[in-house]
Amino acid sequence: MSDIFLGLDQEDLSSLSKDFQGNIFISSKEVDTSWPYVISLPPNVSSLGCTSLSKTQSISYKGETYGYPLRPWVLARILPGEHRTEIGKQWLEAKTRSLSSVILGGGREERCYADWVIRNMGEGVYQELYASFIQKRFGLSGIELSAQLARTLHEDQENRSYYIYEQSLHTSSPVHWNSSIEEFVIEKDRVTQVKINGEVHSVDGALQVALPIDQILSLLPELTKSISVDSRYVQYNDSYWMRVSGDCSNFATETQFWDGDHPVTFVHRISDREALVSYKMEERDKTLGWLASKNLSLVGEKIFPSWTPIWGRQSHFRYYRIAQYLEKLGIELVGKRALFSHLSMVELRQRKEEYAGAILSDFLRVVV
Helix, strand or coil: CCEEEEECCHHHHHHCCCCCCEEEEECCCCCCCCCEEEEEECCCCCCCCCEECCCCEEEEECCEEEECCCCHHHHHHHCCHHHHHHHHHHHHHHHHHHHHHHHHCCCCCCCCHHHHHHHHHCHHHHHHHHHHHHHHHHCCCCCCECHHHHHHHHCCHHHCEEEEEECCCCCCCCEECCCCEEEEEEECCEEEEEEECCEEEECCCCEEECCCHHHHHHCCCCCCHHHHHHHCCCEEEEEEEEEEECCCCCCCCEEEECCCCCCEEEEEEEECCEEEEEECHHHHHHHHHHHHHCCCEEEEEEEEEEEEEECECCHHHHHHHHHHHHHHCCCEECHHHHCCCCCCHHHHHHHHHHCCCCCHHHHHHHHC
């Protein structure tokens, strides 16, 4: 029996199982595999094959750089003087309330990202610091985004370590680049064939799909109305990165740029002479101007289509229904995009090995 793997680009190949035997079809052209990824991993995830980096985080706000996660003395330096006392009081009350709710139970319901930050850090800190950054990072306000996004981004981050992950292609199966993946053929409620580059390929073994959810659904001959509605809530952002060289020694391993009008979102320092810069595509010219002001030279650029899932307030239960629908058709979802996950490629691969054979709902619980 021959398996079929459908992916969007080079990054999807990291989700291939070791025992995969079949044909691999990738929509993009073959690209350079030497692009370094800076990832953070929790203690229980193997860093095999990754290069360790120093563990430093900072934020850049209104031209100043501060240590992160936030500490009371750091907060006092950041907050505007006229509101410092009141916002600091809110922050202390939020921290006390959050701790007591863990010990005694209770607490307020968290419906969105803003609720989580306000509960843990106070209204003033959210409005002054987090609101504009999260809007810049995901394109939605903290009221529109899921509370689970806040937990994923902010809880237990101090226990994570940073690494450089350099992807390499290890597969004995042929990879067909620049493939036009056109349509799924369904017979008796199962995908039996895939049309690729004008040819029909029978699905004799596993059908593993690493495409974004909207692209997977577009390959089906028809959708139920409920799934069509659900799909509107499962969205992604493209991710844009520049690789730069110069004096990068003053950057932390991860520097977050919290000003809403700053063109840069992150800088990941990979050495004293090189860094990766995440930016907004519409701000590319401003980003290049910022690089020039820092005497940094552009080495390369990379776009990751549909790389960042947008976890809105209704995204998760909508995604679960779509995933179950696709599973019944015989489609195995793999990779960051199809699994709608914020986990790194390394984490996803380990989770897949740990939960091999698990039912879909149990597996999705640990990756979404």
